[in-house]
Each structure stands twice: as structure tokens, then as C-alpha cells.
Amino acid sequence: MFLVMTGLGITLPVLPFYIEKLLLSGSILSDKVSLDVGLITGSFPLTQFLFSSYLGSLSDKIGRRPLILAGIAGFSVSTFLFSLGGSVMLLYASRLSAGIFTAGFVTASGAYIADLTSKEQRGKNMAVLSSIAGLGAVAGPLLGNLLKVNIKLNLFFGQLKLDKFSTPFVISSLLALVVLILYAILLPESHKVYRKVVKRPIAKAKIQLIPNWKLLNRTFMSLLAFSFISQLALAMFEGTFALHSQRLFSFGPQQLSVVFIVCGSLMGFLQLGPVAWLIDKKGENILLPFGFLFLGIGIFMLTTSRTMEWILIYVAFISTGMAILTPTLASLITKDSEKGHGASLGIFSSVNSLGQVTGVVTGGVIMIWSNHIAYWSVAVVLLGAAYLVLPKNRLLVLKS
Secondary structure, eight states: OHHHHHHHHHTTTTHHHHHHHHHHHTTOOGGGHHHHHHHHHHHHHHHHHHHHHHHHHHHHHHOHHHHHHHHHHHHHHHHHHHHHOOOHHHHHHHHHHHHHHHHHHHHHHHHHHHHTSOHHHHHHHHHHHHHHHHHHHHHHHHHHHHTOOOEEEEETTEEEEEOTTTHHHHHHHHHHHHHHHHHHHHOOOSHHHHHHHHOOOOOOOOOOSSOOGGGSOHHHHHHHHHHHHHHHHHHHHHHHHHHHHHHHHOOOHHHHHHHHHHHHHHHHHHIIIIIHHHHHHHOHHHHHHHHHHHHHHHHHHGGGOOSHHHHHHHHHHHHHHHHHHHHHHHHHHHHHOOSOHHHHHHHHHHHHHHHHHHHHHHHHHHTTTOSSHHHHHHHHHHHHHHHHTSGGGOOOOOOO
């Protein structure tokens, strides 16, 4: 997980600038660039939304290992194709396919952890998994900033030229290939362990691309709604902050790398230590309101300052909020659902991806007219969510 997220994070600081460069070179009007950046960026979670539920259910049927290996292999190929940047259509196609394969990997990985852990330890272990992914996302932007170089390679079929924007995508693809080889050799199948423990035959039900939402209970649907809100907020920040900071602060890839490194590293270390400990000692219910509160304050305050020092402080609030929300919601989803871990986490991942798509696209559209309204609006929603999930309101009747 660490190496895969490192590969994904390598592309994060340069992605909007790379897309912008290719669009402008293709005679796309400059006033439409922010919208296209949002759409291309949002195409990645769009396919995660469409396929996560199906792939999660598929992992219940055929096992976690095939989905993990296929996901890594597909991500490697699609990321390499994105680095070629031959046309706008290739950018869309490669990002869409990368989303499908990442959906398989992420969903199966979460189910893999759930297979091997008890309910009592699941929240803590989900926090550790999120921490490892977060630390990989830290190492990625740092490497991506260092790898922004022009490369010329003489190969047997000719000369390969990579500019400073496409090089990180090629490195990301190669890193995923290394992970694929390691996993193929070292990764056992976890779902066999799950079947032995439960001793329950798997129903030969038809695997649906779109889940039957009528079968989900009220608590499960409420958890999905709150997860959607948190992912929308985070995606709006990650998908628009490059353009937001470029317009208001004149930030470039180097400054953005610092912001994303601080965001990811703090999130990872909090989940690895304090958040995992608090989930284990206090439970998920108590932590949820604090997660939404920190996230809402951080996003709102980003619009109030233009100095790097204060921006990093506000980003720390965002990191703290997501460090709490991501593992607690994932843990509660698996505890509340009576479905297989793959199916429940597949639906969870699908809704998260829908939130990411909505956040990126909505943020990109709103930024055509205003630099701040998107952040203000989502901050109000987050603060409202913080109030609704207070234990005294009993909106969520969660299983202990």
C-alpha cells in the first residue's frame, strides 16, 4: 500500500500543471482550462464510483489477491499512457482506466485487512492502513518534486524524451510495476482465512454493477452520506487548491509539494499514533464530530490568509479532520453491514468516489466565477455534519 500510494502521490503536485500545459498547447481556451482540469482530474474517481461496488462484491467471490494484482498492473499501464499526453482524449481515457484499476486495488486491500482482524481491533487497524497510505502520499509529492527533470533515453526502438511534467508519471508507472512483482511473489490470499473462520458458504448471487440500495439499513446509509460529505470536501480542496493558490498566492509546483507533504505526513502520523489509540480507547462515535469540526474549520480558514505559515496551519486542521474521519467511517461501515467485507467496502468506496467526483467538478465550475465560494459552502456543510453526528442527537445508532 505504501509503495502504490507513493506512486500515485508522485503525480499529485504536477497533475494540474501537466493537464493545463497539454490543454493550452492543444488550443483550448484559457478561460476553460480550470473546468477541463477539474473534469480530467474528476474522471479518476468517477470510474471508482462506477466500479468499486462491483469489484468489491467480485473480491468476495474470487478472492482479494486477483483484484489487488490486476489493479496494480492496470494502474501501471494507464499511468504510463497518461504520461504520453498525445491528445485530450488520451488523457481522459487513461485517467478513467486508472480509476477502474485503483478501485479494485483499494477495495480489495481494505477487505483484506478486514478479513484478518476482529471487530474490536478493526478500527485501529483501519487507522494504521490509512496511515501507511497517507505516508506513501507524502513520499510521493516529495519524490515528484525531485523527479521534475527532462530525460532523454536511447532505446533500441529510438529515443525516448520526457519533459519535467511527464517524468513523474513514468516513474509512478515503474514503481507500480515493482510493487506488482513483489505482491505476485509474497502476497497470500486472505479470503480463504475468512471462509475458514465463518464456515458459511458464499451465496451464488448475481454480482451487480450498481448495488441494491433498498437492502441497506438506515445507519449504513447515514454513514455513507457522511463519508460522501467528507470526501467531497477533501477532493474539492485537493482538486482546486493548485489553481486557487496559483491565482491568489502565485504558488507553483514546489510550494504545492510542501502543502501536500505537510497534509499527508500529518494525516499519516496522526492515524498511526493518536487516532488509532483514541479509536481503541474511546470508540468511533466519540471521534466523528471532531473530525468534521476540524475539517470544516481548516477549509474555511484557507480563504482568510495568503502567507505560507498560516496556510500550513489551516492545512493541519484539514489533515487532522480527515485522519479522524477516514478510518472511523471505514470501520463503522464494516461493523454495521451484514454483507461481506468486500461488498460493504465496495459500496463505501463507490460513494467516496462519487464524493470525490462531485467535489472536484463542482469546485472547478465554481472557481470560474469565484475563488472562495466553494470553500465557504463546503465548510458550512461540514460544520452542520459535526452537529448532526454528536452522540446526543442519536442520528447514528451504531453497533458497538
